[in-house]
Amino acid sequence: MTALEAFRDSTRTWLEENCPPSMRTPMVPEEIVWGGRDAEYVNPESKLWLDRMGEKGWTCPTWPQEYGGGGLSKEEAAVLKDELGRIDARIALTSFGISMLGPVLLEYGTHEQKMEHIPKIVRGEIRWCQGYSEPGAGSDLASLGTKAILDGDDYIVNGSKVWTSYADKADWIFCLVRTDFEVPKHSGISFLLFDMKSEGVTTKPILLISGSSPFCETFFDDVRVPASQLMGRLNEGWTIAKRLLQHERTMISGFGLASGQGDRGGTTSTTASLEGAAMHYRGDKERVSDPVLRDQIAQFKIDSDAFALTSQRSMEESKQGGPNATSSMLKYYGCELNKRRYELFLKAMGSQGLGWEGDSFQADELQVTREWLRSKANSIEGGTAEVQLNIVAKRVLGLPDMLSLANKK
Secondary structure (H helix, E strand, O other), X not given: OOHHHXXXXXXHXXXXXXXXXXXXXXXXXXXXXXXXXXXXXXXXXXXXXXXXXXXXXXOOOOOOHHHOOOOOOHHHHHXXXXXXXXXXXXXXXXXHHHHHHHXXXXXXOOHHHHHHHHHHHHHOOOOEEEEOOEOOEXXXXXXXXXXXXXXXXXXXXXXXXXXXXXXXXXXXXXXXEEOOOOOOHHHOEEEEEEEXXXXXXEEEEEOOOOOOOOEEEEEEEEEEEEHHHEEOOOOEHHHHHHHHHHHHHHHHHHHHHOOOOXXXXXXXXXXXXXXXXXXXXXXXXXXXXXXXXXXXXXXXXHHHHHXXXXXXXXXXXXXXXXXXXXXXXXXXXXXXXXXXXXXHHHHHHHHHHOOOOOOOOOHHHHHHHHHHXXXXXXXXXXXXHXXXXXXXXXXXXXXXXXXXXXXXX
């Protein structure tokens, strides 16, 4: 028996003994685990599963054991993924700390910063939010105006952010601030980490057309942040910001694989498949009766499978040096694929996919309608579709920058 085979056997045994029964059922939105110091658990077994996986470091299986991660090789991590899939285990922890901050913290943070934050991320003891977009700096993020002025051993932060996902529920924020107004805009940005309970931090949820409020306006009024919580070098936060966006875009691209959860991507947990929805609403138990819809679903499945394989290949390649510009390609196509999925759901459901309220609609039908509306934001979050296409053109295809060429003439 090889070492990898032995690892598989021990992993399978541990999972059988430690994964609670309800954690082997499909995830429902209200039971998604975000962790954090004020976390509430609808299902007590969710907390039990998180604690057990966190103790093993298997919420972040390839992160260094020194900081609480699993310390697994990529081969062992693949085995763990297989075995979790074999028993249909739920994701123990959904976390921006895992999908966005953690990777750049491991790359750019000091040893002290890693020791302070990484173990808490792994165990789900801290919930993070992202302070990037501002009212006047969305797609042109480098134009941000939130400022941080050094005052002794602290930075004094003033400004605001918008579309801050779950800011009202987060414990800490990773935040882009301007620390130099005299240099080109990309050069005067720094990356700060600070507690959302700091004096001067306030949040205001934004009600969306879907009826939910996952985003917030976030305000900073003379917030004191210890200078030790500056990550990376002063005025070089844009480098970290771009790296983090690559990780975020990789995460968002998963929406195209129907792996998004909650208000970020939708779950479609109420409808097993497009084919199932079409057969249910069109009254044909053998096949989808509408030939046009049948063709559209078939094409979608082909594209979805091709995207899944491309994503897997990209993930394997990125393990050698982290995500790169192809994350923009995957983010763009994954989001377009997710939007297509919901358009097809509505076509399959007919008029039952157009309800907002009332006894004539089932709860799952109303949920799909809201998730369809939510999917439209996929083209904006993590960098707009137009920004991604520009990055693909320049960084992946190597096309010339037409604006730069025009300026030279």
